[in-house]
Amino acid sequence: MTATATPDTGRWTPRSIAIWTAVAVLGAVAWGILALARGESVNAVWLVVAALCSYAIAYRFYARFIANRVLGVDDTRATPAERLDNDVDFQPTDRRVLFGHHFAAIAGAGPLVGPVLAAQMGYLPGTMWIIFGVVFAGAVQDMVILFFSMRRDGKSLGQMAREEIGPFGGAAALVAVFAIMIILLAVLALVVVNALADSPWGTFSLAMTIPIALFMGFYLRVLRPGRVLETSAIGVALLLAAIVLGGVIDHSSLAPAFTLSPKTLVACLVIYGFAASVLPVWMLLAPRDYLSTFMKVGTIGLLAVGILFTLPVLQNEAVTKFASSGKGPVFAGPLFPFVFIIIACGALSGFHALIASGTTPKLIEKESQVRMVGYGAMLTESFVAVMAMVAASILDQGLYFAMNSPPGVVGATVQSASQAVTNLGFTITPDQLQAAAQQVQEQTLIARTGGAPTLAVGMSTIFSGAFGGDALKAFWYHFAIMFEALFILTTVDAGTRVGRFMLQDTLGNIWKPMSRPSWRPGVYATSAVVVGAWGYFLWVGVTDPLGGINQLFPLFGIANQLLAAVALTVATTILIKSGRVKWAWVTAVPLAWDAAVTLTASWYKIFSGDPLVGFFAQRDKYQAALDAGKVIPPAKSLDDVGQIVTNSTVDGVLSILFASLIIVVLVDAARIWYQTLSGRREPVLAEAPAEESQLWAPSGLFPTAEDRARQAELRAAEPVGARRDRSGGSGAPKDGT
């Protein structure tokens, strides 16, 4: 009984009532200002306040309800980390440290890109989805999957789907995981290509990360084994030097060597991805990961401080006309379902289910900590997405549309872009466009799609407002580009490797040697297949006359939400099978919403008659042109037209594949639900048997007074050195430091 006495015992004191009332009122005021302001300027700080107050309330009340009532976390029960502790995969880890690991694993470029694109419909729809989505769907998914995987000794999502739903659902989940990974890697790599194309500064500084990582790897391996901190400090210093040096290169005779076309960049990325997948991890992958973790946390912190310092005013409208017309240039299609597809990471991201059922459940110390680690880390990612929305919304809207419309719409010159922006209903003069590019020392900002350059301009505006002024604008711009590209490449490295292992595993079932990690031909072949798969979509994205991002990003969103549907289906199935039907709505409602969003979006992508939205309508339009030998814009030649036909066919077939996968998983699960509820089948759960826990640790971020008393008691009772508790308690370093 005592072990469940967790931080918030739920007792109300006059003080806690006053605090929570104040939080609720402040949050309501912020939401009111955001929702009701029309035509007057709104300060970005209200977005931040609305988000933080909503998160606080959700974490305090809803997450606690889910943990205690729905999941029934039980701190007297030993977690796999305690039972199976082997100091390798299973290891009780301090909750705050695990939060850091988990956050670093789930958050990448996704929450920074989606909101930037969704800003075309105004800041309000996207922000509402980011906040309500995370509270009721995204963070819930992460927490329940973490919990269920923890109860199953850290089984993966695919394994849980197979055991709890059936072989069909399991196989569909596996295909979904692989498909989303390929699309994800292609889209993220496309963001990098669009950010670096014809930009010697950005290309140089990103290229320098490779020798920097190799040096760090060598240093860690040979000179100072395990000294991660000093190695990372050296790496970050070198990285900043590389950004500064990039500015020098930009003006030197070396600039042409680093001015690469999108197609060349694709070739570089593909070669790089292959190399990173076959080289030993200590050489490239591990040091890059350290570097990227450092930069990620540092930059996100810097952005939060910058926003609070400069208190920028939003230039974007709350809801733009593209929200209702669905004819926006950044991505086509109506607000429902496409805002919910474009913003996946930050609101609801199925990919997280892979991490929540990967390493994290094997490290968690106490069951009740799923709330802080699972729900808490996802709230943090959501906050990153809100900041990205702020960064995109403080830009002049003319500039926003000039940057984010595909080349087919805005053309290549400042004049054509200015004209196109005017046609869209916004204004920016050619001179202003030129000046904006010069300020960040880029040749052009026109049609720099993919979100990264827009975010970088937004961030440089915020940072230069807070630190350094206009003189540093170009530095901050390239800093932001570098930071995004850095952790996108980390995802590409890791993703290619994980994809390679999945493929090796699957092929190993057919031919044994394939699954052996040390068999080089197998390693090379599977790496080439994975790199080739995402490389194909990347190439398509770069060369697509219709613009790669607006074609591929919706597919990425659909794939990600599809994985979320699998995760939420698994969770709902487990709740039903374990006799908790009355709580099944906690995951079933987000599942219903997610299925509605994903299937509606797939419906549009497959059946819409509008060639801007539907892939097959697009195919028919260009096929007809091809048959007639006519070139219709934005295609410039018959080859272009043929290419559009091929691309839209591939994209359309993928949409069909994704939609069918969701339906297969849902139908298979519904069968199990029906059989269980009607009593036709005795529910069999694959949960690991309970064992009593010998470990104690606080469950919340801050230990309560009771926690502290307990901690002191335990410390006094145990001899030094025999302590199993790895938690440092109130933030004090533990023994040995």
Next chain:
Amino acid sequence: MARVRQAVSGALWYVREVMGENAYDHYLDHQRRDHPGEPVLTRRQFECRRMAGMEIRPGQRCC
């Protein structure tokens, strides 16, 4: 002053933990506790083993 020192050392402890700098110390603790008397790996050997583990279990990184 003592509080500042505590905060700094707490932060340092946190960063070292998150980045895995303390992994070797944890390994030594683990050996002492669960396998007393057995020979322990040197730091260099331990870090090589840790990297070899990452080789076959790459950490997933999300979007």
